[in-house]
Amino acid sequence: MVKTILFVLLAVIPSTGAVFATHVAPVLFAYAMLLGIENEFLSAVPYRGAVDNAWSALTTLIDAEGNVQEVCIGASKKNDLDYYLARPRVSGDYHGQAPVLWLTTLLLP
Numbered sequence: 001m002v003k004t005i006l007f008v009l010l011a012v013i014p015s016t017g018a019v020f021a022t023h024v025a026p027v028l029f030a031y032a033m034l035l036g037i038e039n040e041f042l043s044a045v046p047y048r049g050a051v052d053n054a055w056s057a058l059t060t061l062i063d064a065e066g067n068v069q070e071v072c073i074g075a076s077k078k079n080d081l082d083y084y085l086a087r088p089r090v091s092g093d094y095h096g097q098a099p100v101l102w103l104t105t106l107l108l109p
Contacts, residue, residue: 024071027099030054034106071096
């Protein structure tokens with residue numbers, strides 16, 4: 001049995017201890033790792049395994065219409081921590097769709 005672990009980036013705000021989880025940033029890490037492997041900046045072991053694991057987990061967040069779920073909507077610049085921590089999560093927002101498409105393109109044969 002293969003276990004799949006979803007990369008989750010946790011941003012901890014030191015002044016308050018608040019934790020914010022995002023699934024999109026880890027997709028960017030997987031994309032960067034795969035790009036590094038393809039350009040021979042990184043060795044395939046162990047990075048390709050991490051990319052494959054990220055992709056496998058990511059597919060659980062894609063609905064039948066191809067929308068990535070649980071994506072924080074875009075935010076403008078604001079000097080208010082609560083504003084960023086309370087951003088709504090939606091399906092199909094381009095902030096999540098674009099990195100997934102970038103990664104998908106690199107994964108295609």
